C-alpha cells in the first residue's frame with residue numbers, strides 16, 4: 184500500500200480516535216472510579232510521576248461498583264425502559280406524520296419540490312433551544328394553543344399539555360421530523376412511476392398499488408428515518424427537561440441530574456456507558472441495513 | 482445497412498383479416514387525437530387492428546408511438562375521438578379493468594419481488610385459487626425458459642432474462658391484447674434476433690393480439706403482420722411488410738424503410754399500361770416508373786428505387802429505357818453484398834447493390850470504373866407525397 188493511501192485511510196481513524204474513542208475511554212474510566220469531594224470529583228486520578236507502581240495501584244482502585252449500583256436502584260432501569268418507550272412511541276408518531284409529508288413532496292409538481300424541501304430544512308436555521316422554548320409558549324396553560332382552542336369554543340377549560348409526556352412527544356416529533364422526511368422522500372422520489380402503472384396494468388387499484396408497490400419500495404427510507412429519529416430520541420435530554428414534567432422519566436434527564444445536581448460523576452458516567460451500549464445495538468443494525476441497501480443498489 | 486428481405490405473407494394459409502370486409506376488428510381507433518397542452522402527439526388517427534394480428538408501430542422517436550400504446554393501456558385518455566376494444570368504448574375503463582396488458586419499455590419489474598412473484602402478481606389480483614396461480618406461473622416460466630431463475634430477484638438476472646420476465650408477466654393473465662413498447666431495445670443484435678423469433682412463436686402459441694412499438698425497421702419487417710409507419714402523430718401508411726417495402730405510398734415511408742434512391746422530376750407522357758415518364762434532368766432520357774396513385778402530367782414527383790433493384794455492369798445492358806451511365810465513386814462492402822455509389826455526369830448519385838456471390842478478387846467493378854446502371858420499368862415506384 185502506498186503512503187498516500189495509508190495516510191488517507193488514517194484520517195477517519197484519527198478522527199474516530201480523537202472524537203470518539205478518547206472521550207469514551209475517559210468516560211469509561213470515570214465510571215469505574217469512586218466519588219470524592221475533590222476536583223475533579225472522583226478518585227483515583229492517574230499520576231504519571233509515580234511510575235509503574237503508581238499505575239498498578241491506580242488500576243487496582245478501579246471497579247464496577249457503579250454498574251452494580253445501577254442494577255440496585257430501580258430508578259435507572261425504569262428510566263431506561265421509559266426512555267425506550269418514549270423513543271419508540273415518538274418514532275412511530277414521527278413516521279405517521281413524516282410519511283404523508285414525504286409522499287406529498289415526492290408527488291408534488293417538479294417546480295415545487297425545491298421549495299418544499301427548503302420548508303422542511305428551514306427550522307434548522309434557528310437555534311434548537313429557541314424552537315423548544317417557543318413550544319413552551321405554545322403549549323402552556325395560557326399558551327397560544329389553549330387560547331386559540333378556548334376562543335373557538337372547542338374547550339371550556341385550558342388543557343394541560345406542557346410538562347406532560349404529550350408535550351415531550353410533540354417536541355420530539357417536531358424536532359426530528361426532517362430526519363424522517365428526508366430519507367423517505369429520497370426513496371419515494373427515486374421510485375419509478377412505471378412500476379405503479381405496471382401494478383395497475385396487472386389489475387391493482389390505485390390503493391392496492393400503493394400498498395403493494397410504494398410501501399415495500401419505500402422501506403429502506405422508512406427504516407433509515409426510524410433509526411435517525413430513534414437513536415437521538417433515546418438519549419434526548421433538552422426536550423424532556425423543558426417540555427416534560429416531573430413524571431417524565433428519561434435517561435438523558437437522569438444523566439444530567441447525576442452529573443450536575445448530585446455531582447456524582449462516576450455513576451453518571453456509568454449511566455452514559457450503558458446508554459451507549461444500548462444505542463450500539465440499533466446503530467449496528469442501522470449500519471448493516473445501509474450496507475445491504477448499497478449492495479442492492481449496485 | 483443490411484437489407485431486410487421483404488417478408489412474404491404470414492404462412493401458407495394467408496392471414497389477412499383486414500382484407501375481409503366482414504371481419505370485426507379487435508381495436509378501432511376512431512378519429513383519435515391526443516394533445517399535451519397545445520402539442521398534438523396523436524393527430525386524428527383512425528385505424529383498425531384485428532384479433533391475432535402482430536401489429537407494429539414504426540416511426541422515429543417522438544412520433545407518438547408510446548402515447549398510442551398508453552392510450553390502449555389506459556394510462557392516457559384521448560383528447561378527442563374514441564377507442565373501441567371488441568366494439569366497446571374503453572375510454573372510461575381504468576387500466577386495471579382492461580383485458581389489455583402492457584410490457585413496459587423499461588420492463589417495470591418489481592424489484593422487491595422474485596421472478597416468480599413478479600409473474601404471479603397479476604394473477605393474485607384476480608383472486609384465483611393458489612394452485613391455479615402456481616400452475617399458470619409454472620407454465621409461463623416454461624414458456625420463457627426461466628424455471629431455473631424463478632427465485633431470483635430482477636437485479637440478479639441479465640437484461641435478456643429481465644425482458645423475458647416482463648413478457649411472461651404481461652402474458653400471464655392471457656390478455657386479449659398485449660402491448661409491447663420497444664421490448665427488445667435493450668438487447669444486443671444477436672439476442673434481439675433470437676427474441677424476435679421467440680416472440681413470434683409465443684404469439685402463435687397463445688393467439689394473443691400483439692401491438693409492438695419499435696424504431697427498428699428490420700424488427701418490424703421480421704415480426705409484424707402489418708406495419709404502421711408513423712410521423713408526427715399520424716399513420717402515414719398501414720400495410721403488410723412486403724407492401725410497405727415494395728410499394729411505399731410516400732417518400733417518407735420509402736426513405737424510412739430500408740435504403741432507397743430518390744430522384745425528383747416532372748411526370749409526363751403516360752404509357753398505356755399506366756407507367757409514367759419522369760423528366761429529371763436536361764439532356765438525360767426520362768425514367769420510366771410505376772405510379773402509386775394518380776400522377777397528372779407535369780406534377781412534381783419522386784422516383785424511388787431500392788439499390789438492390791438497380792443492376793450494375795461494365796457493358797451496355799440490353800433494353801432501351803432506364804439505362805444511365807456513370808462512374809463508381811465509392812464501394813461499401815457489407816459482407817454478403819456491396820453497395821456501389823455511382824455518380825452520373827449530372828452529379829446525381831445512385832446506389833446499386835450487388836450480392837457478393839463471388840470472392841473479392843473475382844469481382845470486376847472497382848473505384849473510378851465507368852459503369853452502366855439499369856432497372857426495369859416495374860422496379861421503381863413514382864411517389865407524389
Ligand SMILES: Nc1ncnc2c1ncn2[C@@H]1O[C@H](COP(=O)(O)OP(=O)(O)O)[C@@H](O)[C@H]1O
Nearest residue numbers: 517520522540541542543544545546547548549
Ligand atoms: N405526458 C406528456 N406531457 C407532455 N408531452 C408529452 C407527454 N407524453 C409524451 N409527450 C410528447 O409527445 C410526443 C410523443 O411522445 P411518445 O409517444 O413518447 O413518442 P415515441 O414513443 O414515438 O418516441 C413527444 O414529443 C413527447 O414529448
Ligand SMILES: [Mg+2]
Nearest residue numbers: 546547548586
Ligand atoms: Mg417511446
